[in-house]
Amino acid sequence: xxxxxxxxxxxxxxxxxxxxxxxxxxxxxxxxxxxxxxxxxxxxxxxxxxxxxxxxxxxxxxxxxxxxxxxxxxxxxxxxxxxxxxxxxxxxxxxxxxxxxxxxxxxxxxxxxxxxxxxxxxxxxxxxxxxxxxxxxxxxxxxxxxxxxxxxxxxxxxxxxxxxxxxxxxxxxxxxxxxxxxxxxxxxxxxxxxxxxxxxxxxxxxxxxxxxxxxxxxxxxxxxxxxxxxxxxxxxxxxxxxxxxxxxxxxxxxxxxxxxxxxxxxxxxxxxxxxxxxxxxxxxxxxxxxxxxxxxxxxxxxxxxxxxxxxxxxxxxxxxxxxxxxxx
Amino acid sequence: xxxxxxxxxxxxxxxxxxxxxxxxxxxxxxxxxxxxxxxxxxxxxxxxxxxxxxxxxxxxxxxxxxxxxxxxxxxxxxxxxxxxxxxxxxxxxxxxxxxxxxxxxxxxxxxxxxxxxxxxxxxxxxxxxxxxxxxxxxxxxxxxxxxxxxxxxxxxxxxxxxxxxxxxxxxxxxxxxxxxxxxxxxxxxxxxxxxxxxxxxxxxxxxxxxxxxxxxxxxxxxxxxxxxxxxxxxxxxxxxxxxxxxxxxxxxxxxxxx
Numbered sequence: 410x411x412x413x414x415x416x417x418x419x420x421x422x423x424x425x426x427x428x429x430x431x432x433x434x435x436x437x438x439x440x441x442x443x444x445x446x447x448x449x450x451x452x453x454x455x456x457x458x459x460x461x462x463x464x465x466x467x468x469x470x471x472x473x474x475x476x477x478x479x480x481x482x483x484x485x486x487x488x489x490x491x492x493x494x495x496x497x498x499x500x501x502x503x504x505x506x507x508x509x510x511x512x513x514x515x516x517x518x519x520x521x522x523x524x525x526x527x528x529x530x531x532x533x534x535x536x537x538x539x540x541x542x543x544x545x546x547x548x549x550x551x552x553x554x555x556x557x558x559x560x561x562x563x564x565x566x567x568x569x570x571x572x573x574x575x576x577x578x579x580x581x582x583x584x585x586x587x588x589x590x591x592x593x594x595x596x597x598x599x600x601x602x603x604x605x606x607x608x609x610x611x612x613x614x615x616x617x618x619x620x621x622x623x624x625x626x627x628x629x630x631x632x633x634x635x636x637x638x639x640x641x642x643x644x645x646x647x648x649x650x651x652x653x654x655x656x657x658x659x660x661x662x663x664x665x666x667x668x669x670x671x672x673x674x675x676x677x678x679x680x681x682x683x684x685x686x687x688x689x690x691x692x693x694x695x696x697x698x699x700x701x702x703x704x705x706x707x708x709x710x711x712x713x714x715x716x717x718x719x720x721x722x723x724x725x726x727x728x729x730x731x732x733x734x735x736x737x
Numbered sequence: 738x739x740x741x742x743x744x745x746x747x748x749x750x751x752x753x754x755x756x757x758x759x760x761x762x763x764x765x766x767x768x769x770x771x772x773x774x775x776x777x778x779x780x781x782x783x784x785x786x787x788x789x790x791x792x793x794x795x796x797x798x799x800x801x802x803x804x805x806x807x808x809x810x811x812x813x814x815x816x817x818x819x820x821x822x823x824x825x826x827x828x829x830x831x832x833x834x835x836x837x838x839x840x841x842x843x844x845x846x847x848x849x850x851x852x853x854x855x856x857x858x859x860x861x862x863x864x865x866x867x868x869x870x871x872x873x874x875x876x877x878x879x880x881x882x883x884x885x886x887x888x889x890x891x892x893x894x895x896x897x898x899x900x901x902x903x904x905x906x907x908x909x910x911x912x913x914x915x916x917x918x919x920x921x922x923x924x925x926x927x928x929x930x931x932x933x934x935x936x937x938x939x940x941x942x943x944x945x946x947x948x949x950x951x952x953x954x955x956x957x958x959x960x961x962x963x964x965x966x967x968x969x970x971x972x973x974x975x976x977x978x979x980x981x982x983x984x985x986x987x988x989x990x991x992x993x994x995x
Contacts (some may be wrong), residue, residue: 488826616847621840625824627789632892633813633841678827681847 415682418675422689426470429696433466434458437703464598468590469699469713470692471598472658475605475650477691478684480665481672482612485619485680486643487552490673494651494665497644498558499534503655504586505565506530511582512569520596524656528604531652534558535644544637548626551640588659588714590699597657608650609688611642616681618643623680661714663721664691670728739765741786741816741896741928745795748781748952755781756792757952765895765928768918770939770960772932773949774973779932780821780900782949786930787818787898799896813841817894819885821901831868831876831884835859838891859891862917864910878905886914890921896928897921903931903938911935915942936964936977936988948972961986970994 435441441462445454479494487496494500507527510516516523542554566586573579618639621629629636654661668690669683676682695713702716711719741763748756755778763769771779784790785797788804797804799815807815817838825834838859839852848856860866863883868876876884882905889897897918903911915938921927922944933939939946939960946963948956950972956963961979969977976991 617840617843620837623826623829623834624837625826627820628823630789630809631787631813631816631818631820632837633810635809677833678829679833680827 415676418686419689422686422693425693426689426696429693429700430466430470433469433696433700434462436700437462460594461592464593464595465590465699466696467598468593468601468658469695471601471605472590472654472661473664473691473693473695474688475609475654475691476661476664477668477694478609478612478688479647479650480691481669481680481683481687482615482619482643483647483665484669485683486615486622487548488622488625490670491666492552493662494647495559495660495662496552497534497538497555497647498562499531499538499555499648500651500655500660501559501562501566502534502537503527503531503652504660505562505569506533507585507656507659508566508569508582511578511585512573514574514578516581520594521600524597524600524653527656528652530562531648531655534562534652535648538644539641544640584712585659586714587712588661588717589710589712590658591710591713593657601653601657604649604653604656608646608648608653611646612650613684613688615639615643615646616684619680619684659714661695661717663717663725664695667721667725668694670725674732739800739895740798741800741930742798743782743786743795744798746782746785746792746797747794748778748785748790748792750781754952756785758795759949759952759954760795761947761954761957763896763928763930766922766926767944768922768929768931768942769945769947770931770933770943771947771949772934772936772939772964772972777949777972778952779949783818783898783900783930783932787816788812789818810841814892815894816896816898817889817892819889819897819899819902821904823885825873825881828872828874831860831865831871831873832856834873834884835865835887835891838888841892855891855893859887862890863887864913879907879910882906883910883914886917894927896930899929899931901932901934903933903935911938918942936969936990940964940986940988941984964988 439457441454441458445452445458448455476494483492483494483496484490506529507523510523510526537558538554542551570579570582618629618634621632621634626636669687672683672686672690676686698717698720699713702711702713705711743759743761746756746759759782771782773779781790785792788797791805799807804812835856836848839848839855843852860869863886865883865887868880868884873881873884882902886899886902903914906914918929919942922929943960946960947954948963948968955971956968966977969975974994976994978989978991980987980989
């Protein structure tokens, strides 16, 4: 893509996010009419709009952006189009931290307990990662260490389910793991926003390193890029962004994998050019999926994480097949 | 003070001695060719000179300063490196690829207008403007080799170190590349250090030839004085003679020595 077209793409993506955000405010079991936007505070429609739908919409946008951006950054860093935000084990450890609170039954004590433990889990994951792989090892070692941590965290979650004190704890854990932005308040937004914002800024600053890595690690080093500092910043960025996202919404997969793929044909293969569009694309996709789960005529609302995988999977496959056909 | 020096470099990899007390001082404005048989340590020497590898003993000094003490960015601005068989991961086009050579200069906001001018200049110097919009992976080996040089030149380095830059080039472009190296050295005072397998090209292009064999320097002089039959027999186990050609001396390989 030429540089002249880039502002146009940003404009399209920003308008898409804006339209979907407005739709997300209005759509659901109760359709909120336009008049309620200017209503008074005591009005039930106003309450739905600003106390239920607004935090939900904000959260969907935030986690979508964080996951899309993280996916693009990690695909660039690992030079592997299959990388996703779960890759470094951070999301697994965050989930394990959250699950621990369900297991102990302490999650209900206060609104911050679960996110706090999830963030502790994410931080622990980063410490493990840096202890296992260090900052100077090859990126293969680094990724393998991440995969190991993700596996261990998955085993920990399974163990918590296995040893759960009662069936309610199991249900709580399973429900939470599926990932959703339902019934969230501004408390969750306040808890997640600082970490996500800081993490995203860290990641957006890595464009120069990601581009240089197109020439491999030695290539990047001879171009004057410090891979040690880059890896540290990337790790903290991923931990803050994904850790905060998992802490308030559970595990929502696929966004980070699929969005960079969708946008790569539009922005070109240069990793830095993919970062910001992936954040916007992630926000749009997550908003769209969240609107969809609200409108599905099911007795129990389908979880966002589930819907994302169910729709995203086949969609992604079709995309890949059609792209292949174009290349062949 | 802007010399690049290798002082008593020793490198061992997996128990094998690759470089054994190698010392050489390089001056800017000259083309130096490093020749030697496969496994002689040519690429390892280049790796040390660009600080991709830290020798077990000895040190590399750039402009009077230990190369490890110069900041990454500063070092990359001074020294450009073109490896052999460089990997290019994503399907980026020629312009973006050559633009990566500006990495030591760019900030968070991408290439400036000056950066783009450097990219265009590098493309025209290496006669690769036609590959500006081609995806790198679709270029042939020789075309890609020229793009690698363009990428290095985009950074306007004081030193250009290239591992086998002539491998895969057709005879016409071998001549062009040789002329380009000489011009960069003469006009811009660029210090050029290349490893070569083509002894004839070394004779033509270089101001100075270093012959490396089994991790040691066995000759270091002007081309015609370094590439003598004795030295080449010792280095490669081949029999050669130097003839007077129309454009200076020509090296003829007669066969394997007994």
